[in-house]
Amino acid sequence: MSIKELQGARAEIEKKLRQYTGKAVFLSELDVFALACGCNGITANVRGLSIDDVDVFKDVFVSHFASICEMLDVEPTFLFARLIPATNEVAALNARNLCDKCYVELVGEKGQVRPRPDMFVLHFKKR
Numbered sequence: 459m460s461i462k463e464l465q466g467a468r469a470e471i472e473k474k475l476r477q478y479t480g481k482a483v484f485l486s487e488l489d490v491f492a493l494a495c496g497c498n499g500i501t502a503n504v505r506g507l508s509i510d511d512v513d514v515f516k517d518v519f520v521s522h523f524a525s526i527c528e529m530l531d532v533e534p535t536f537l538f539a540r541l542i543p544a545t546n547e548v549a550a551l552n553a554r555n556l557c558d559k560c561y562v563e564l565v566g567e568k569g570q571v572r573p574r575p576d577m578f579v580l581h582f583k584k585r
């Protein structure tokens with residue numbers, strides 16, 4: 459995906475979020491990241507989106523994010539919304555391909571996701 463296409467993807471996600479929620483959602487930034495640990499993925503920083511909106515349109519968001527990830531060669535094994543602490547407001551939507559270490563940290567031995575308190579899990583692919 460070129461930088462122009464990434465720009466287009468930002469606009470597209472924003473449009474979809476507005477369409478589904480009927481709110482003036484602002485997607486300030488769409489980032490592609492590669493971490494030192496081996497995780498990679500995309501982050502969309504948003505304003506004006508609540509966790510209830512995300513919960514209601516969960517399936518739509520997951521499938522839309524997954525298609526953008528595909529264009530970037532990111533395997534979205536873990537999708538979550540990050541909340542502004544102590545609020546219902548979403549700070550960012552995140553699609554991540556977990557490295558082995560982070561997978562173990564997040565999932566643990568029982569095979570159950572143990573998200574951080576500021577994470578709302580939208581999709582998780584068990585190994």
Ligand SMILES: [Zn+2]
Pocket residue numbers: 493495496497556557558559560561
């Ligand atoms: Zn990692």
